[in-house]
Every structure is written in structure tokens, then in C-alpha cells.
Amino acid sequence: MRYADLFPVSETSLQSVETAQTPLMRQYAAAKQQHPDTLLFFRLGDFYELFFEDAHVASRELQITLTARDKERAVPMCGVPYHAAEAYISRLLRKGYRIAICEQMEDPKLTKKIVRREVTRVLTPGTAIDPALSSEQNNFLAAVSFGENVAALALLDLSTGDFRAAEFTGAQAVALCLDELQKASPSELLVPGQNPLLTQKADLPFAIERIKTKTPIEDWVFTRDYAVPLLERQLGTASLDGFGLSQHPTAAIASGAILHYVRSTQRVELGHIDSIRFYERAEHLQLDQVTVRNLELLEPLFSEAGSATTLFHTLDCCRTPMGKRMLRASILRPLLNEQTIHARYEAVEFLKNDLILREKVRQILEGILDLERLLARISLDSAGPRDLLALAASLQHLPQLQNALTGIDLSLWKQITTRLDTLEDICAKIHQTIQPSPPLTLAEGGVIAAGRDEELDELRTLSQSGRQSIASIEERERARTGISSLKVRFNSVFGYYIEITKANLANVPGDYERKQTLVNAERFTTPELKDYETKILTAQERSVEIEKRIFAELRREVLDHASRIRKTSTAVAEADLLANFAHLAALRNYARPQLATEILLELVSARHPVIECLMEEQSEGRFIPNDLYLDVQGPAILLLTGPNMGGKSTYLRQAALLVIMAQMGCFVPAAAMRYGLVDRIYTRIGASDNLARGRSTFMVEMTETATILNTATERSLILLDEMGRGTATFDGLSLAWATLEYLHAHIGARTLFATHYHELTILAEQLAHLKNLRVAVKETPQGIVFLHAIELGPASKSYGIDVARLAGLPPQVIQRARHVLKQHERSERNNVAVETAAPLQLTMFTPLSQRILDRLQETDINSLTPLQALNLLEELQSEIKSPQGNA
Template sequence: MSDILIPQNEAAQTPLMRQYWAAKRQHHDALLFFRMGDFYELFYEDAKVASRELQITLTARDREKTQPMCGMPYHSAESYITRLLRKGYRIAICEQMEDPKLTKKIVRRDVIRVLTPGTAIDPALGSSENNYLAAVHVAGGMVGLAYLDLSTGDFRATEFSGATALLQCADELQKLGPTEVLASASNPLLSESKELAEALGRARTKTSVDDWAFTTDYAIPLLERQMGTMSLEGFGLAQHRAAAVAAGVVIHYVRQTQQNDAGHVDAIRYYERSQHMHLDQVTVRNLELLDPIFTDAGTEATLFRTLDCLMTPMGKRLLRSSLLRPLLEAADIQQRYDAVAEAKQNLIQREQLRRSLGGILDLERLLARISLDSAGPRDVLAMAASLKHLPQLCRDVAMLAAELWRGAYARLDTLEDLCAAITKTLVAEPPLTLADGGVIAAGVNKELDELRDISHSGRSSIAAIEERERQRTGIQSLKVRFNSVFGYYIEITKSNLAHAPADYERKQTLVNAERFTTPELKEYETKVLTAHERSIDIEKQIFAELRRQLMENSGRIRKTSAVVAEIDLLANFAHLASLRNYTQPQLESSPVLEIAAGRHPVIECLMEEAGEGRFIPNHLYLDSEGPSLLLLTGPNMGGKSTYLRQAALLAIMAQIGCFVPAERMRYGIVDRVYTRIGASDNVARGRSTFMVEMMETATILNTATSQSLILLDEMGRGTSTFDGLALAWATVEYLHARVGARTLFATHYHELTILAEQLTKLKNLRVAVKESPQGIVFLHSIEEGPANKSYGIDVARLAGLPPQVIQRARQVLKQHERAERMNVAVETEAPLQMTMFTPLSQHVIDRLEETDINSLTPLQALNLLEELKAEIKAGQAGAAKA
């Protein structure tokens, strides 16, 4: 948002508005939520923006309406703040720093926190989603990337080098989808890559940070202090300065905006993309791993939703992360298989394990709220409610013997001391906030118990004082009362004033009575009036001490949370394997991919939920020794794309340790999955559909290895038929001769099928179709051999095109096919006939040389051939007469 014009004439402003503008000067780029009593108020341009975006009433502080304002109750502000953050706004929270009841001056106010899209702990954020704040640092030919989910403490960093470093960083950013990206305010290198500029622009918010924050002298020591270490060696960052600087900038920004040290962020993980199966953002999108390509398809049409039967939010986020970064080490994958297989076979133990997991809430986000001082009593009690399930979970895991289960048992800290501390300190059903007290349990603090006794026994104490004074004075009409102006007093009617004791101090005179006080009543009044405030102060101190104790053990809580996530993931895979008849893949040392009766995991689930019958399974066999390249032909809607995606999804499932929907699967490690599927363009960057297609294909041909898995669907359809065919032809030959990767190539170019006679490792497959007088029936199965036609017109008829269009299309198709046959005839038979009639043949040759055959449409070529045919026929007749 633009800078706010701040009035210069401060002398004419009220003290309250001078306070407001002082805060606004410091946070001119944020919407200032200014606390006034029970409301947050926004003024001037901030009010106009909030009123427009939130659809709330815009009012004014003056009759002339020169000071626009709007506001909302502070207790319901969270939902409004969330909506503004999701629209990309920054919000500065300006709170009252004093109790208005305890000061006669204007209440001191200060900005306690700046909320930004990347640092907000959004309560509306889904349990499986991450809210990443990222930073990019470019220096010395290296590109560092760091990103943090402040709501969970998940903190990671990586680094890129070489000529494609900026491009790699852009791809990683687009795959992560951070909400906010931090970048240097003036680094020219960030604009060198269009892809990186686009990735930065896709974030909901791009924030410029001062250049000095990106220096190694500032960023790296700051990161070391945050991690509580003298060196970053233990985190793998000592030799990766660009990544360490980016991580330091993230910490700098978090501390600056939160005005808090974010103690739960106490670890960072460095990774190389080569440590996992590489999936670029194109592949993640095309395979619909996390999000559907078409929003109207619903979120269920993704691999993540299909595999998500997890019991904890931490497990859901681990599954999401695993799908983006599948394993590469065969030993790690096999360990997961062993653990899943054991749990699959043990139904009772598996279900008991999942039952224990079901009681555990989001430990990571609860810890983050406690760390950032935004947790209420109920949040802390929810932490205890989750920790109560850990001992039983530990006993359940102990019953399993696989290596990963044993490791989880050894690392699972049950945190019983923290659970006991919380349950001992807090009442069973605490109020939402500390403001009104009643949070701390009885017996925790002696003074607090006494103050509560005073507050609760007020009436009986006053009644006792009243009865004693009546006995002492003999005045039966004597009353002890209280009002907010004079406090506690003794009231005696004027007819009984003569009996008032000498130690009574006159406090107020009424028409028919006098009011008095005594030293005892003054002392009691002081106790009663301050008891409530003092008890709340004590409760806040005890709660702060409990919070401090939890933060001292934040590392234990985070490690336990990570172990719970691993247990949940493995138990989930076992549950899926049992529920859906998934089988354990078999790892091989050679680059083979064999799938017997494989099923598409997402489509199978959607069909079952919709009651649409069973998914038809298919086989697949790829091997570096042959066939390494499968050429798939057949009609649209027949299942070619499904077959391609199914192969990739099963490979990804296998390498995250999940069993797969197939009778049998053998595979060698896949280092990267490439996809060239569908048509898209990028008008903003001046790239057509065909240009995007060629760039994606270029990436595949230049970077794929023999261990990769390549899916190419309808390559070359974005240009002319001959250009597209030529490019597809050359690409197939290059993949076969140079790359050697396991490749599935779906195409409508039937001409490519003859390559099976020339390329030893290429095999033709086709989609099975049954023809009938009523039309075609898709059998959705794959069989050997090339398809003889595309059935495009039949698919169009099924789509509902008018019969007149279908009929005319069949006529035009016949003309095109006839033209193609005539072309062959001219190239083969015609020259032989023309050698018998030299003058005529020369004439035909001259016409053909003068004509650019490739520029003719099929109908023009057909007309030319008909003319030449007539001339040849006429020449033959003339020669016969001669």
C-alpha cells in the first residue's frame, strides 16, 4: 500500500491522535490496528482500505468527515486480520500498554507485533498446509534459498550454483509456493532471470529488506544465536554461506516483525535437491500431486488427498513434504517397506496405534503460539491433552519390531513431566483469556488462594462486620454498604447518631443519615478492592512461568512432534495397504519399471466413492536393456494420459515408502520424473503454447539421465503437422540413442510407429477400442501394437457435436486421406509411367518443380494431382492413337 500522508500540525492534534501518528510513522506501510478500549480502530486511508476489503461501515471522527475511521471489537478481530493478510496486507497491532483503570493520564500505546502474510499464524490455515516465509540471496555465483513456516517451526535451506542457479531457485520457489518472499532491496542479480522474477511475483507478498541484512557479518551470527550454537557446522550450513545468509535474513525479519525471539525456531535443515527424487513444479502440477489442475475438479482429485488417512496434522504435513521430495536411498526406502509390512499384518496393533495418534493435536502449532506469546490458557491445556496420549503411543510402538519402529520407540519422549506441570497448574476448564482470572488451579499459590477467599467470602465478611457493629453500638438499624464512589461505609440514621462510637470517622452526610468508616473497614476495603486485580496479576505471573518452562523444553516437544509424524505416516501407509489392497514394491539395482495389473490410485478412489465400478488395471514394462521407450497411440479419452500419469504416481508412491495399487511392482530407483503433458501458455512472458512445450521438452532432453522416468504426451501438437511430426520423430530418436531413460511417449502421429522397426528399444502400445455400428467403445486397456487410426471424429460425436458437423468432418477426412494416398502415388508410380512419354513427363516435372508442395493444403494438393492425372491420361490416349 502507498505511504500515508501524515499531518504536520501536531499541536492541533489531540493527545490520542498524536499517539496514533507516532505509531503510524514507524509502520507507514502497514494497516495500523489502534486499540481503544474494547475496539481496534483504523483511521484515514487505513480505514478506507479496511472498509473496502472487509465490507464494514466507514464512519468519521468529525461531522465534516475529514477523519475517516472504522473498527471492530478486539475479541473478534482475528477473523478480520486473517482476511486482510490473505489479501497481502501488512498489519501493525498497536495495543494499550497500561490498564485504563490504574492511570488518570492517557493510556500508553505501542506496536507489539507486525503481522505479515508470511509470519502470521493463520487459524484458518489447513492442518496439512504450510505458510512459508522465504528469503533469496544471490552473491558470488551462488543462490541461497531459506524458508520457514513460523506456525510450525519447520525451517529449511538450500543452495544452487552454476549457470542455471537462478532457474533452479525459481523452480524450487514455485514448487514451495511461499506466501511471502524476502529479497534485497537493490540486488540487480535478482532481475537477471525472468523465471525467478516470475516466481517472486507469484508470492502473495514480496518484501524488500535492507541490503545490510544480507551481509555475512550480520546474518550468519544472528542465525547462530537463534540456533544457540557457536557454529553452523552441525546444521550442514558451514560451507554454504549463501544459504546461511538467506536463513539469517528470515530470522532477522521474524524478530523485527514479531518483536519476539521465536524460541521454537531452534533448528534448521540444509538439503541438496540431489538428495531426493527431483520433481520440478511442472511435474508437481501436471501429476496433480498436491493441487488439481482444474479447480472445479475438487481437492479430492490429488494424490495427497488420496493418500491422506492420517490422524495428526504433523503427519499430514510430513506426507505433503514427502510427495515433494521422495527418497533416493534404497536402504531408507526398504526400511519403510519393512515397517509398513509389519503394521499391515498386525491389524489390532495398527488400529490401536492409530487410536492413540487420534488424540494428539497439532503440537507444532500449539508450541509456536506459546513461543510467540499468542497462546491462551486453552491452547496450553490442549497441549497437555495431547501429551497425555504419548505414554500409550509409546507402549503401542514398542509392540512392533521393524527397525524404524524400534528407532521411533527409542526417540519418542513421552513428556510426562510437562503434561503434569500443565494439568497441575491450570483448571480443567479455563476461560479463553487471562483477563478475568480463574485460570490457575487451587493450591498452586498460597497468596492467590487467600485473595480468592477474600473475593468469594465478601458478603459473609460484611455481614459479620455488620452484626458485630450492631452488637457493639446497640443500633439495630445499622447497615454496612458499598458503592463505587465511596467504597465501603457504615450508615446510621440521624435518630441514632448519639450512639455512634468515637472511632467512627464521618464519610458522607445525607438528609436522613450519616455515613461513617472505621480503620477495620478501610483495611477490608483495600483488601477486597485490590484482591481481584492482585489475583489476576499473580495468575499472569504463574502462567508466564509455565510458558517459560514449556519454552525451555521446546526442543523436546519439537523432536517428539517429528517422531509422532513419522509414526503416523508409516501407520497410514499400512492402513492404506490393508484397506485398498496395495502391494509392496520390489527394489531392483537395474533401471527397470515393471508393473503388473497397476491401477491409478486417484481415479480408482474417485470411482469407488462415486459408485462407478472398478478401475481397469494395466501392465507396464520398461527396462534400460529394452524396451526403454514405449510409444503409445490411440484415441483421445481412451486412457493414454491416465496410463502415463499412473506410471509416474506409482513410482513416486513407491519411493516415499508407500505400497502401490498393483499385483506386482519391480523398479529401479528413479532420480527424476519429467512430464510434458497438456497445453499451456504464458502470455505475460510472451511465450506461446508451443514455446512452453518446446522449453519443457528441452529441459527433459538436456538434463534427464538413464535413471529418470519421462512422460511425453502429444508432443508437437502446437505447430504445423509436418513440423510437429519432425520434432516428435527426432525427439524419440534422441531419447532412444542418447538419453536411455525409461520413457512413455503418447502421440497421435501414427507415422512414428514405424520407428519400432528401426529402434531396438522402442515398443508400440495402443489403447484398445471396440468398434460397432453405434460407434466406438473405449476398453481402457493397453495392448501391444500400433493403433490404425485416431477415432477423433468418434470422440467428437460422443462430445455432442452437431450431426451436420460430424458428417462433414467425415467427408473432409476422406478427402485428406485420398490426397495423402495420391501423394504417395505421384512419388512412386507416376514417374515410371512418365518415362514412356518424354514431352509430357517433362511438362509434369516442370509443374511440380515450380510448385512448393509443402505449402499446399491437402485440398490444393488433391486438385493439382487431379489435373496432372488428367494430363497424363490424355497424353497416354494420344500416344495410343499415334
């Protein structure tokens, strides 16, 4: 598949360029020919110009005026000022475009020919490093590589240097890889050009389809002979053993492909990429993309709800961008190692109990900017003087942070303090080199501090004494000529000149050379003034050259210590994360969870962390806490019944969110929590059609349920909400029934199962590890009141009509619904024997159940009249009472 099939820039741009005849347009055509799949930003003086189809695209996407060059040929063009181009480029990158920057490689003043231009960088969504990037999340560039029963994923955030890889094996390798890809949510994906996953765009897997920018790469890049040595050279090692990749060649190949792409687009040394982390899914509590979405961990289910409904927003009180990104990563990948979790609990509890130290640490952290992204900009030669000064300003806070943490006698805090390099030498070097208030760019001059270079100081003295020298020349020439109105001035076109009014032209000396004629005056120059002009302009140009050289030396010196800065950045992020957890625990009365060896989950007076915060912010009262107890040796499955809006879904999500928080090392909103480690959380909550992929609501529901039943273990936590509601009543009931029995008999995982099928509550009498719970409701003459409390026992009814009334259905509909409901209830009472006998025998492990299920599936239940339904129940009752049924 060609890139043009995926990228929205039209190929007519190149065809139009070929018709151009001027030298400048031929230069443009050559650059465009090398980068046909990009929007070419072509430097012309103080502007970046775009031509032909590129101009149309940029004009439309950026809402800037489309003009024309060469009126005869009407070449479309539009442009943006070079000093403000970054904002425009960022907007295009966010829309999925790729951009080639074609710079002037010569000073126009120093050449009489057309200025030489070259493409210096290719910017893509996955390689963006601009300040507009969200500080709280990574901007990943991803690559996938596939082999026989193996799939690998590599992720690089060029803006931070975060480089990681994973590999998956077995029959589910590709599915697991794509799920991890979807969870990472990269801005751009690199794939082998001939990979079958991209051969038919209509059949793209959803994880790939949703990525806006997909870039095919030549197949030879995805080979072991090319990719692995490239990765080794970048990491400065003879083998990949130290990075855990030596036994995972497919992951190494994907990582090497990313490096190849970044090197070819950035065209600079990637000094800040000096490490890669290989990780296994088994290292963390596994959360698939369905669970991440259903639990609203990072993004709201409904965009209009805003980010306030997400767990990330609720827990984010971090002070640094690095801490925010670590919080986000911790939510997606909670811990599984008991020792690490315990160490975090100890570290959080210490700061929770020391208000003064906690606030001091958080105050220091607030002064530390994004060390990782500042380092990346320096490495990619995109940093200006103010970026380096911002780095130094952040490093100034590190000694204070180290001093604050030094006295904490806990292993985790000691580890962080040890890794926290104060980098005082780098900080001092930057302050010694850069002016306290430097201009935005080097071209403006005045960036390097006084005393840094002797020649530079002399040249600056010469430039700064210019006004005094001009005044001296002016005074001398007035005395020599007797013209009191004589003026010595400067402009950028004519340089230095002497201006004399026409009334005094008779007194002009013979050594004056005419330079320009005005209406009321003449402008002249002299040999002295020419020499002075050359001296001053040469001094300015030389000053800028020296400043650029010193700045480049400082940049290289900072990059020599890139690994120190990256390690310190990670330590700062971890300190910020733990201080954030301590702050939340103290502010919101969160409790320290207790790890148990048993496979259980016990919550006492637990609250939903997100809803509790929303209620407090909106002054909507107090969240009503609830208890929960799951134990694989006791009640492993809790069957929850009750009305809609009563809080069933909240109860389910609350349990999962508290487990995630606990295994992140965070305290939880509860009076107490005791739990055994959870290896994976599954959710089957709600459903939506995916008609474009040929999947109905019910098909989506069944696919997600199949994943749970096929992959869950005893240590998993399973949340099933309203299973079977997407099909006919008896079909849904049967599937829900059989699923509960299978979970009980074959998996034994801690399970919360919310349902409106009251028939299922009878399973509590048959399944030893299943217990009924219900949502408490109070009935009043005015209607029902939701108590939002969970209590033992099954619900007596669903209160669906009461909820419908609250929703505002017309009274006539409500009255008719109550009448129809009474008729059905009367029919059921007349056949109570059938109602009690059939469910008792309806299990997935008896031949009778299969016969009854077959009969129910053959019948269109919804089309039966009450009389026909009664006849059907009598037939089923007779079959159950038959000798074969009793057997």
C-alpha cells in the same frame, strides 16, 4: 524498490495523520511513522481502532462499518473488539497485508495522563501463527540470496519451527532456486532491496511474481558478516558445521536474513527455532513445478474439480497435523536412498499385517494435537492458558504410543520409539499449574490451579468470601439504622455502596457519606465499606499479577524443553505417516513394490490411485487395471496411440504416481511393482498460454520439452503427451519424430510417449528400444466403446470424429467431417509409396531429412488444396528416389 510499490496500503495515510492535533492522534502518528507499510491496529480500551487510509482499507477488506472521529476533521476510523481481533487479522494476512499491533503499555486506571502505547508485534503473511492456518501445510517465510553462479533459498515456518535451506550452483543456479521456491509456495518472500530480480516489476520471474507479499530488506542484512553470526547465535553454536552450512555461505546468509526479519517483527525470543536442516536436491527424487502441477500432486489443475482430484487428498488418512505436513513434504520430495525406502516398506508391511496394533496406534495418534504449532505459540508469547492445557492433553497420549510401538522388532520402528520422548514431566507440570477448565485469557483470573501458590490461595479465599462479608455488613447496618430495606451492593463505576430509599433518609447515621442520588433512593458509603472495597479490589489485582507471574514461569519452563518437544513431534509425524501408509495398503489392497538394480519399471495390473478412489466414492464401477513394462535394456520407450478419452493420459500419469508413491515408502495400487530408482520425473502434459509473459501454448510446450532433453538422465522417467500439437501438422510431426530419436539415441530414459501422429509408429521398426502400444477400442454400429485397456501394437486410426459425436457436435458437422476424411484417405492411398518411404528416411541424422523439413516449413500445409498436396507429395517422392536421396 520501495515496499509501497508492492504493498497495497496507500501512503496518503501518513499525510493525513500529520494533520492530526490531539495528543492521542499524535501518539498514533508516531507509531504509524515507524511502521508506514502496515495497517496499524491501535488499542483504545476494548477495541483496536484503525484511522485514515488504514480505516478505509480495513473497512473494505473486512466489510465492517466505517465511522469518523473528531467530527470537525472527519477522521475516518473503524475498529474490531480486541478479544475477537485474531479472526479479523487472519483475514487480512491471507490477503497479503502486514499489520502492526500497537498495545496499551499502562493500566488506564493507574495513570491520569494519556496511556503509553507501543508497537509490540508486526504480523505478516509469512509470520502468521494463528489457529486458522491450514493444519496440512506449512506457512513458509522465504528468503533468496544470490552470488556469482550460486543461488540459495531459506524457508522458515514460524508456526512450527521448521527451518531449512538449500543452495544451487552453476549456470542453472537461479532457475533451480526459483523452481524450488515455487514448489515451496511461501506466503511471503524476503529479497535484497537492490536485487535485480525486483528492479522491474513487470519482468519478475513467475516464481516470484505469484507470491502475493514480497518484502525488500536492507542489503546489509544479506551480508556474511551480519547474517552468519546471527544464525550461529540463534542455534547456540560456534560454527555451522553441525548443520551442514559451513560450506554453503549463501544459504547461511539467506537463513540469517530470515532470522533478522522475524526478530524485528516478533520482538520476542524465538525459543522453538533451535535447528536448521540443509538439504540437497540430489537427496530426493526431483519434481519440478511443471510436474507437480501436471500430476495434480497437491492442487487440482482446475479449481472447480476440488481437492479430491489430488494425490495428497487421496493418500491423506493421517491422524495428526504433523503427519499431514510430513505426507505433503514426502509427496514433493520422495526418497532416493534404497536403505531408507526398504526400511519404510518393512515398517508399513508390519502394521499392515497387524490390524489390532495398527488401529490402536491410529486411535492414540488421533488424540495428539499440533505439538509444533502449540510450541510456537508458547515461544512467541501468543499462547493462552487453554493452549498450554491442549499441549498437556496431547502429551498424555505419548506414553501409550510408546508402549504400543515398543514391541515392534524392526529397525525403523525402534528408531521412532527411541526418539519418542514421553515428556511426562512437562505434562505433569502443566496439569499441576493450570486449572482443568481455565478461562480464555489471564486477565479474567482463575487460571492457576489451587495449591500452586499460598498467597494466591489466600487472596482467592478473601475474594470468594466477599458475598458472605457483604451479607454480614448489610445485616449489621440494618440493625444499627433500623432500616429493613437497606441494601449493600456493588457496580463497576461506583464500587461498593449502601442504598437507602428516600422514605428512610431521616434514619441515616451521621457517619454515612453520600455517594450518588437516584430518583427514589440515595447511595452512601462508610469507612468500613471503603476499607473492604480497597481490600477486595487489591486482592483481585494482586491475584491477576501472581497468576501472570506463575504462567510466565510455566511458559519459560516449557520452552526450556522445546528441543525435546520438537524431536518428539517429528517422531509422532513419522509414526503417523507409516501408520497411514499401512492403513491405505490394507484398506485399498495396495502391494509392496520391489526395488531392482536394473533400470526398469514393471507394473502388473496397476490402477490410478486418484481415479480409483473417485470411482468408488461416486459408485461409477471398477477401475480397469493395466500392465506396463519399461527397461533401458529392452523397451525403454513406449509409443502410445489411440483415441482421446481412451485413457492415454491416465496411463501416463498412473505410471508417474506409482513411482512417486513407491519412493515415498508407500505401497501402490497394483498386483505387483518392480522398479529401479528414478532420479527425476518429467512431464509434458497439456499446455496453456502465458500471454502476459509473451509465451504461447506452443512456446510453453517447447520450453518444457527443451528442459527434458537438456537435463534428463538414464534413470529419469519421462512422460510426453501429444507433443507437437500446438503447431502445423508437419512441424509438430517432425519435432515429435526428432525428439523420439534423440531420447532413444542420447538419453535412454524410461519414456511414455502418447501421440495422435500415427506416422510415428513406424519408428518401432527402426529404433530397437521403442515399442508401440494402443488404447483398445471396440467399434459397434452405435459407435465406439472405450475399453480403457492398453494392448500391444499401433492404433489403426484416431477415432476423432467418433469422439466429436460423443461430445455433441451437430450431425451435419459430423457427416461433413466424415466426407472430408474419406477424401483425404483416398489421396493418401494414391500416394502410398510416398507415405511409406518418406517416414523411413525422415530421421534427424540424415541430410535428406533436413532438406525435406526445410521444404515443409516453407510451405503453408493447411492452405493447400488436395491437388496441390498431391503435387507436393510427388515432388518429395521424386527427391527421395533421386540418387542423392538413395545415398
